[in-house]
Amino acid sequence: MPTDDEVVETAAKAAEDVVFSRFDIGEIEDIDVTVTFEDGVLDVAVYVNAPDARLDEGRVADDAALAARAAVDDLFGD
Template identity: 80%
Template sequence: MPTDDEVVETAAQAAENVVFSRFDASEVEDLDVTVSFEDDLLEVDVYLNAPDARRDEERVADDAALAARSAVDDLFEE
């Protein structure tokens, strides 16, 4: 069973990986990934500001949050 810290770290890393796989670091003005895991409840919030990028920031932020949840699911399946 993973620790709470492992869950939070896994989720945050997965979210950041999605963002930086779609945007160059120079395009991202602000990225805030907030993850909490309490009482077996995972909450992931991704705020992304990349105003000069061609991709939809909101969609990428949503995809990043989904990837974070999926990574945690995989962690618990190990």
Template identity: 60%
Template sequence: MPSDETVVQTAAEAAEGVILAHYKQSELTDFDVTVTFEEGVLDVDVYVNAPDDADEDEQAVADEAARTARDAVDELFEDDG
């Protein structure tokens, strides 16, 4: 079974990867990925603040990043099992 720290790190890296795949870091005004894993419950919160003229919808990117983070953790547990 993966450690809580591994779960959090895996989710955070996956979410950040999605954000940076959609935006150059220099384009972003701000972004935040908060991940907690307590008592077997994963909570992923993603905030993206991109310039108004950005091509990508920041809420859609944040949602995709959160889903990808959860999928990465699911995969982590499948690989471990």
């Protein structure tokens, strides 16, 4: 059984990996990945500000949050 810290770290890394795989580092003005895991409940929030990028920041943030949840599911073996 993974620890709460392992869950948070796994989710945060997965979310960041998605964001940084879609945007060039120079395009990102701000990124915030907030992950909590309390009482078995995972909460992931991703914010990306990349105003000069061609991609939809909101869509990438949503994809990053989904990837974070999937990574945690994999961590638990679901």
